[in-house]
Amino acid sequence: MxxxxxxxxxxxxxxxxxxxxxxxxxxxxxxxxxxxxxxxxxxxxxxxxxxxxxxxxxxxxxxxxxxxxxxxxxxxxxxxxxxxxxxxxxxxxxxxxxxxxxxxxxxxxxxxxxxxxxxxxxxxxxxxxxxxxxxxxxxxxxxxxxxxxxxxxxRSIPEMLRMLDGLQAIDAENALAPANWTLGEPLLTPPTQNLDEVFAAKDQTAWFLREASRGKRK
Missing domain, CATH: 3.40.30.10 (Glutaredoxin)
Known part of the structure; x- marks a missing residue:
């Protein structure tokens, strides 16, 4: 080698x-x-x-x-x-x-x-x-x-598959995978970096903790 x-x-x-x-x-x-x-x-x-x-x-x-x-x-x-x-x-x-x-x-x-x-x-x-x-x-x-x-x-083979699903999903959706996420469940939207959007959010967490689309394999 x-x-x-x-x-x-x-x-x-x-x-x-x-x-x-x-x-x-x-x-x-x-x-x-x-x-x-x-x-x-x-x-x-x-x-x-x-x-x-x-x-x-x-x-x-x-x-x-x-x-x-x-x-x-x-x-x-x-x-x-x-x-x-x-x-x-x-x-x-x-x-x-x-x-x-x-x-x-x-x-x-x-x-x-x-x-x-x-x-x-x-x-x-x-x-x-x-x-x-x-x-x-x-x-x-x-x-x-x-x-x-x-x-x-x-190793846990289901966890290896979950990790792979999560990595592929966040790439496809430009999103984040929450705790215990599995394929088909909602992903999270990256938090805003705009102060006006922070102040305009409907509640204290809506500007940084928001669901995105459901992760699906391409």
């Missing part, structure tokens, strides 16, 4: 709004390059290791809901330190045991170079025990949201 010299001494973490670092590496579907996924959404997520109980439940759940991500024009890409052949063996076991095939790419990162570039692990770490990070990357390659779970806690 080739991360390029520009990631030497990379910072320990990325922030929302940063461009996702590009990389090219081997995966279970062949060589992949992150920038080849531009023009559609991408969820890049890491897992501590193959053949582990929590990771296995996550991958089975994601495989069973892969169509839900595809309907949202969102690709999935997984990453771990295990070798390509370990990935193959794990996917074969999952297929035989759970009757699901995982067709999204799982990238190998045995030297932790990708994990370090993304801040998933520190350059000083000797293993990937803390790695369970998720990056929601928009069609322009910008990181729009991130989550990080401990190694002993599995």
């Amino acid at each position: 080739d991360m390029g010299e520009k990631y030497e001494g990379a910072p320990r973490g990325l922030r929302i709004g940063d461009t996702a670092p590009d990389f090219e590496a081997r995966s279970t579907i062949g060589p992949v390059k992150l920038t080849n996924f531009r023009k559609r959404w991408l969820i890049l997520f890491s897992h501590p290791a193959d053949f582990t109980p929590v990771c296995t439940t996550e991958f089975v759940a994601l495989a069973r809901q892969a169509d839900d991500f595809e309907k949202r024009d969102c690709a999935l890409m997984a990453l771990s330190v295990d070798s390509l052949f370990s990935h193959f063996a794990w996917l074969r076991m999952i297929r035989d045991r759970f009757d699901v095939e995982i067709r999204f790419p799982i990238v190998e990162d045995p030297t932790l170079v990708i994990g370090e570039a993304y801040g998933m692990v520190s350059p000083q770490d000797s293993d990937s025990a803390t790695v369970r990070s998720t990056y929601f990357i928009d069609p322009t390659g910008v990181i729009r949201a991130m989550t990080c779970y401990p190694a002993n806690m599995g």
Whole structure:
């Protein structure tokens, strides 16, 4: 894999709004390059290791809901330190045991170079025990949201879908997503920045807390 010299001494973490670092590496579907996924959404997520109980439940759940991500024009890409052949063996076991095939790419990162570039692990770490990070990357390659779970806690697939729905809806409507928002519920209008509109509002909150249209997937 080739991360390029520009990631030497990379910072320990990325922030929302940063461009996702590009990389090219081997995966279970062949060589992949992150920038080849531009023009559609991408969820890049890491897992501590193959053949582990929590990771296995996550991958089975994601495989069973892969169509839900595809309907949202969102690709999935997984990453771990295990070798390509370990990935193959794990996917074969999952297929035989759970009757699901995982067709999204799982990238190998045995030297932790990708994990370090993304801040998933520190350059000083000797293993990937803390790695369970998720990056929601928009069609322009910008990181729009991130989550990080401990190694002993599995992700919520419904929450991954809710996050994706929310990001797509607020982009489409130029709006805000309130607490516990789900697809089809009202969004919020950004607050006015005009003092006359503040004084003219019908009540004390109407100038900054207003419903917009209902978020719908395009």
